[in-house]
Amino acid sequence: MVKCKSLSQWTRIGLVGLLSSFLWLVPQVHAQKLELKLLASGLTAPIHLEELPDASGRFLVVQQDGLVKLMGADGSVQPAPVMDLRSRMLPLANDFEERGLLGFALHPQFAKNGRFFVSYSAPLRDAAPQNWNYTRRISEFTAKTGNTVSVDLQTERVLLALDWPSRKHNGGAMAFGPDGMLYLSLGDGGAANDPHGNSQNMAALLGKIIRIDVRRSEGGEPYAIPADNPFVDNPKAAPEIWATGLRNVWRMSFDRKTGQLYAGDVGQNAYEEVDLIVKGGNYGWNPREGLHAFDKGKPGTAGAVYIDPIAEYPHDQGVSVTGGFVYRGGKWPSLQGVYLYADYAFGTIWGLRCNGDRCTPSEVVWQRQGGKSMWSSFGELNNGELVLCAFDGTESGPGSLWMIQAAE
Ligand SMILES: [Ca+2]
Helix, strand or coil: CCCCCCHHHHCCCCCCCCCECCCCCCCCCCCCCEEEEEEEEEEECEEEEEECCCCCCCEEEEECCCEEEEECCCCCECCCCCEECHHHCCCCCCCCCCCCEEEEEECCCHHHHCEEEEEEEECCCCCCCCCCCEEEEEEEEEEEECCCEEECHHHCEEEEEEEECCCCCCCCCEEECCCCCEEEEECCCCCCCCCCCCCCCCCCCCCEEEEEECCCCECCECCECCCCCCCCCCCCCCCCEEEECCCCEEEEEECCCCCCEEEEECCCCCEEEEEEECCCCECCCCCEECCEECCCCCCCCCCCCCCCCCEEEECCCCCCEECCCECCCCCCHHHCCCEEEEECCCCCEEEECEECCEECCCEEEECCCCCCEEEEEEEECCCCCEEEEEEECCCCCEEEEEEEEECC
């Protein structure tokens, strides 16, 4: 799907490794097991959802195929999509497809200004180098809001247009931080083994999490560089970079209580990982994969310090991590402060707790028993309750939404 693995890789049995970092200074999760309650079906490849910042309980469901739909609190879907981006997108393949509409974030003042941001796959620019695959656009649109929500595609402002060397490893996560800045994940561009060396190349935006200020323009760019970005004084580095050494962060989120940024970085041959992203951090791809040296990796820069993940799992437990959220809702006290994440293909969901950067080992909180749900993404509602987006058993095919509850 949208993340990184071919179907054949899904069946690959990886090496057995450590489940997590074993640090004993915070209590064990003793993770509350989850129950999942169907909220909506009849969708196509849902990859994100976001509640409108009003009291209506309505939310937007973002689909990989380029449609954004408005859904009522009862799960009813408005027939006409809020947005149909397909005319600006690269046609998607019918089979395994990582490209498409992959990221979406409402401006913190969306209720007032209607601004929102997307990450999607557009046809390759005429000026792009030959043999590249497509152009990734990070764009802003402005919606009309009220009783309904609509988007005129003519409102598009392209913030970034990045030519992409393959169909793979697009990243796609977008989130506003508590500092009002927009954070974006950009994958290493593929294919296997980061052949272009993007993740450790500080001149490249690929293989990074970047941070930009969309409240103002600067230097002829449609956005500004925050003055406190970590590499603004390094002439060899792109000033947008916030964190580096990432392979393919498909989903990331801020803990609304602590402001910490959690990212699920999709691994390659052996390990999936979850990282706590800090300013200027280098997360090791591809000298490293998870907590391990990566045997096809590049040596890395002498003296570089690589930050280990807070959790990893080997490929006999899953093959494509979907980063989730720290639960901060009020309905389920036993889940309070638990970071939930999932494996897209195997369907397993884990929980862990962190106190600063000290985290408990992960515990399995839900396992697929039959059924086909593949967890493409988590969504957080305004009240902190969490929702799962699922592909119902086929790549980029029919999909559904599920409410997360604590089991009785
Ligand atoms: Ca890493």
